[in-house]
Amino acid sequence: MKILIIGGAGYIGSHVAREFLDRGHSVTVFDNLSSGLRGNLFPEAGFIHGDILDYTGLSRASAGFDAVVHLAAFKAVGESMVKPEKYSVNNINGTVNILNAAVEGGIKNIVFSSSAAVFGQPEYIPVDEKHPANPESYYGFTKLEIERFLGWYDKLKGIRFAALRYFNAAGYDIKGRIKGLETNPANLIPVIMEAACGMRETVQIFGSDYDTPDGTGVRDYVHVSDLAIAHAMALEYTSKNDKSITVNLGSETGISVLEIVEAARRITGKPIPATIVGRRAGDPAKLTASSKLAHELLNWTAKYSDLDTLIKTSWEVYKNQQ
Ligand SMILES: NC(=O)c1ccc[n+]([C@@H]2O[C@H](COP(=O)([O-])OP(=O)(O)OC[C@H]3O[C@@H](n4cnc5c(N)ncnc54)[C@H](O)[C@@H]3O)[C@@H](O)[C@H]2O)c1
Numbered sequence: 001m002k003i004l005i006i007g008g009a010g011y012i013g014s015h016v017a018r019e020f021l022d023r024g025h026s027v028t029v030f031d032n033l034s035s036g037l038r039g040n041l042f043p044e045a046g047f048i049h050g051d052i053l054d055y056t057g058l059s060r061a062s063a064g065f066d067a068v069v070h071l072a073a074f075k076a077v078g079e080s081m082v083k084p085e086k087y088s089v090n091n092i093n094g095t096v097n098i099l100n101a102a103v104e105g106g107i108k109n110i111v112f113s114s115s116a117a118v119f120g121q122p123e124y125i126p127v128d129e130k131h132p133a134n135p136e137s138y139y140g141f142t143k144l145e146i147e148r149f150l151g152w153y154d155k156l157k158g159i160r161f162a163a164l165r166y167f168n169a170a171g172y173d174i175k176g177r178i179k180g181l182e183t184n185p186a187n188l189i190p191v192i193m194e195a196a197c198g199m200r201e202t203v204q205i206f207g208s209d210y211d212t213p214d215g216t217g218v219r220d221y222v223h224v225s226d227l228a229i230a231h232a233m234a235l236e237y238t239s240k241n242d243k244s245i246t247v248n249l250g251s252e253t254g255i256s257v258l259e260i261v262e263a264a265r266r267i268t269g270k271p272i273p274a275t276i277v278g279r280r281a282g283d284p285a286k287l288t289a290s291s292k293l294a295h296e297l298l299n300w301t302a303k304y305s306d307l308d309t310l311i312k313t314s315w316e317v318y319k320n321q322q
Helices: 011-022 055-062 077-082 084-105 138-157 188-196 224-241 257-268 292-298 307-321
Strands: 002-006 026-031 046-049 067-070 109-115 160-166 168-170 203-206 218-223 245-249 254-256 274-277
Touching: 002 011, 011 026, 011 067, 011 224, 026 055, 055 084, 067 084, 067 224, 077 084, 077 138, 084 109, 084 138, 109 138, 109 224, 138 160, 160 224, 168 188, 168 224, 188 203, 188 257, 188 307, 203 257, 218 224, 218 307, 224 245, 224 292, 245 292, 254 257, 257 307
Parallel strands: 002 026, 002 067, 026 046, 067 109, 109 160, 160 245, 168 218, 203 274
Antiparallel strands: 218 254
16 A cells, blocks of 8 residues: 555654555655654655645645555643643644545545543553543543544545554564654653663652552553554554544553663663652553453554563663663
């Protein structure tokens, strides 16, 4: 298939582009490089330097593709609570432009990067797709709204979508082909990696008195190569079955902050100083996914999301920064 990967120069998008190329698809990346990197582009893929907020450029660029993978968004939860207008424009208006360009260009399949942030506080774990969606952040709200837009464009315009609700994406390409560091990372593993290679002094641990085995927060980390594989499987599903899906993508394993810090110390051989600070408002004690539906529909399960693979593949990239 001819696939346009919007946001394909970013952290997850570059892995998704690599996976589609590996499967023999024709790939073009569309990205404004606001956080994406030229170094994340592959010579065998096309590249269009463009912005989803520029409708004319976007609709011109979209012509002739069979499918769109849409990863372009702002994703900093904290910032979204202070600057919601920024998130409304880029995430929501940008997606409306993508949907309208898809309608105009006759593109029938879209894979969308949604997020576990649509759920808000877990009422039970593991969180499955039937769990109520009450986002606690404006970022999560934008993702949920976009899922609703997708639902309407499915009904009214026959666009089939896969909304993939990623849990915590982490790790780097298993074969070491992607080396772009995340821009201003807020996620735990890149922060730990930055501390390991001296790019920051300490890792802040937000709360050590949660109701978890070691008192630190427990989350579900899913390897970015597993996510990339899920995109290819999801597009195959929506295009073959002419049907839209919304699925959780997680490893179904809870890992605590402290377990990650300790594994990183062991694997990197670095001291990685950590400081315990207060809890962050809205952080649940535990959040893990049920990915049963992705397994049933797509035959997808996380293969690379064990703790050591997450850390080892990350360290392969970060160790060069020392
Ligand atoms: N990283 C995670 O753990 C995680 C979890 C859940 C969901 N997501 C979602 O996955 C997607 C990719 O996340 P990521 O971690 O790779 O982030 P990223 O910032 O590395 O990638 C986003 C990409 O989109 C591009 N982009 C942003 N705005 C654009 C615009 N207006 N026009 C064109 N390109 C634009 C950026 O330059 C970048 O290349 C995002 O939609 C994010 O919300 C990420």
